[in-house]
Amino acid sequence: MVFELMRLVIKDASPSSNESFELADIDWEGLGFGLIPTDYMYVMKCDGSGNFTNGKLQQFGNIELSPSAGVLNYGQGLFEGLKAYRKHDGNILLFRPEENALRMRNGAERMCMPSPSIEQFVEAVKDTVLANKRWIPPAGKGSLYIRPLLLGTGAVLGLAPAPEYTFLIYVSPVGNYFKEGVAPIHLIVEHELHRATPGGTGGVKTIGNYAAVLKAQTAAKVRGYSDVLYLDCVEKKYLEEVSSCNIFIVKDNVVSTPAIKGTILPGITRKSIIEVALNEGFQVEERQVAVDELLDADEVFCTGTAVVVSPVGSVTYRGKRVTYVEDGFGAVAQRLYSALTRLQMGLSEDEMNWTVEKGAKRGESRETGLVRVPPVRSSVS
Structure with a gap:
């Protein structure tokens, strides 16, 4: 199980470690809130019975859609947003991902769409973050913005729910949303x-x-x-x-x-x-x-x-x-x-039990429980 694997990693990650971590070659000091292409995205399709199965990581890139896709013609689509933070010891924190999963399920019901289970959503987020961990900013320099999408990708001409759906996650390192930063x-x-x-x-x-x-x-x-x-x-x-x-x-x-x-x-x-x-x-x-x-x-x-x-x-x-x-x-x-x-950044004790912590030591296997991800060496300068 993915969760069991991650617990072992956490146990091995020492909070006092001075170990350096591999980071993408970008200007971490100049991050704004814009898309920086990363290594991998996560894709999972819904089968004819309304169940999402066989999710996998693939290299980040464009997707192909029918001109008659439900999302393009009738706006049948939802999205979520959450963040991953890197702690000073290199470990990674997610903030309340199950809440995003639940909100997507509620939204999907309103939009007449099937949706991944809460467990599928959370595990997919974990897999995507770990596959792109070199894009998570150093502690205090920003965060990794995570964008899950639920799209009606099946072709439909008359007004009706799409016959096929795609769940997709991509990520991007970000700084402040407003150009003012934390200024008013x-x-x-x-x-x-x-x-x-x-x-x-x-x-x-x-x-x-x-x-x-x-x-x-x-x-x-x-x-x-x-x-x-x-x-x-x-x-x-x-x-x-x-x-x-x-x-x-x-x-x-x-x-x-x-x-x-x-x-x-x-x-x-x-x-x-x-x-x-x-x-x-x-x-x-x-x-x-x-x-x-x-x-x-x-x-x-x-x-x-x-x-x-x-x-x-x-x-x-x-x-x-x-x-x-x-x-x-x-x-x-x-x-x-x-x-x-x-x-959120792991600087105080989480008495609310809101954060999910994942180890991120150098040399750690990228085995996520769904697919072994090959290393990607390209970077954005």
């Missing part, structure tokens, strides 16, 4: 265009949700804003989320965030921050949050896999700009960010 971002509230509607797919991570935000996001960036904050489409006064992350406000040390009600993505970082905040002794409220409360908040911050925790420096709504911080985090956001990232 600046948001504009969008009150005309909307990201999601009640009864729609705003609460699942389907690919179509993200195309819908591009127009408002592009216009906002032209005007100098970092991103867009959306309101509900019914009353147009309650906060929903930013283009690709959840929103939190802090008032009198009470942490509040819009409740999950079908139009807001149930972010895993969002869920983790709520649990961390409760563990740190804060009062947390999941409820409707009016835009007026946003303008009166002491602090505002965003959460997401890509951004982790991002402080909001200012929000502009109907021409009115409210500033929260000029530089860095507010006190509450800083405390929560530090607690979460220390856990």
